[in-house]
Structure formats: structure tokens, C-alpha cells
Amino acid sequence: MRAWRDLLRRLSTHPNCLTKLSGLGTFTRSARLEDWRPVVREALDRFGPHRCLFGSNFPIEKLWTPYAGLMDVFRTCIADLSDADQRAVLPDTAHLTFDRACWYLGLEARRVPVNAACVADVAAMEAAMDARTVALV
Numbered sequence: 001m002r003a004w005r006d007l008l009r010r011l012s013t014h015p016n017c018l019t020k021l022s023g024l025g026t027f028t029r030s031a032r033l034e035d036w037r038p039v040v041r042e043a044l045d046r047f048g049p050h051r052c053l054f055g056s057n058f059p060i061e062k063l064w065t066p067y068a069g070l071m072d073v074f075r076t077c078i079a080d081l082s083d084a085d086q087r088a089v090l091p092d093t094a095h096l097t098f099d100r101a102c103w104y105l106g107l108e109a110r111r112v113p114v115n116a117a118c119v120a121d122v123a124a125m126e127a128a129m130d131a132r133t134v135a136l137v
Contacts, residue, residue, distance in 0.1 A: 005042060012046035018097060019043050021074075021089070022055030031065040031073045040077040049078075049085035053094040056118075071117055090118065107134065 011017050021043055024036045043052050054074060061070055078086050095111070102109040112124035125136060 008042060008046050012051075017047075018051045018053060018093065019047050020053050020055050020094075023057040023060070024074075025061055025065065025070070026057065029064040031061070031070045033073050033076055036073055037077050040074070044078070044081075044089075049081055049088040050093060052089050053097060054090045055094070067119065068117060108132075 008019070011019070021040055024039055025031045028035050056067065056070060058067060058070075074090070075086075078089055081089070091114075099109050101107075110128045112128050113121045115121075129136070
């Protein structure tokens with residue numbers, strides 16, 4: 001963890017650099033608060049909520065935890081943040097980041113509805129795709 005913390009510290013000094021909180025249970029094959037909270041807190045302390053974005057790393061994490069369990073642990077990790085800061089981490093910063101990437105690459109960003117558990121509407125995703133679709137995130 002020391003090398004990771006040092007790299008995180010160095011990267012956080014660059015105001016244009018963001019960090020994605022993803023794959024937090026990949027090496028432990030778990031979704032446990034005691035494993036995730038120190039990583040999430042360190043990233044939030046270094047970058048702030050407006051430079052952190054969440055990614056579920058599904059379907060890989062589905063091998064050891066259901067999506068709802070993963071989201072419960074992550075939401076608990078950020079529960080002490082204000083509502084606005086929670087929205088920044090989940091999903092506002094991600095939307096802004098992908099919007100910027102699309103703009104730079106000359107692509108169109110399309111959004112589909114998600115429910116309170118952050119689960120996308122699959123039918124809406126299918127309806128939003130066409131022959132020019134390059135990624136679903």
C-alpha cells in the first residue's frame with residue numbers, strides 16, 4: 001500500500017488528474033467495508049470528491065459479490081460526505097469525464113436512465129445503441 005499511496009499523492013498534485021475507484025475487491029475477492037474504506041478515504045482525501053469517480057468493475061466482481069452488495073459497501077464508504085459530494089463521486093464526475101472524452105474524440109455521449117441502485121435500464125441501453133456505438137459505460 002505504501003507505493004500506491006505515494007503514487008496517489010503524486011498524481012493528486014495535478015489538478016487535471018482524476019481517479020477511478022474501481023476493482024476494489026479484485027485482489028481480495030470480496031466486497032468488505034474494512035478493505036474498501038481505507039482505499040476510498042485515501043483517494044477522497046487526496047483528490048476530493050469532484051476528482052473521484054466510481055466504477056463497479058462488473059461483471060468481474062460478480063464472481064464474488066452481487067451488484068447490490070457492492071453498491072451497499074461503496075455507499076457506506078462515502079456516507080459521511082454531503083449529498084452533493086456523494087453525487088460527485090457517484091455519478092457526476094464520471095459523466096463529466098466521459099462527456100469530455102467524447103468531446104475530444106468527436107463522439108456523441110448518450111445517457112440512459114438508472115434507478116436508485118445505479119442499475120441501468122437495459123432496454124434503454126439497447127435502444128440507445130446503433131452502428132456508431134463504440135462503448136457502453
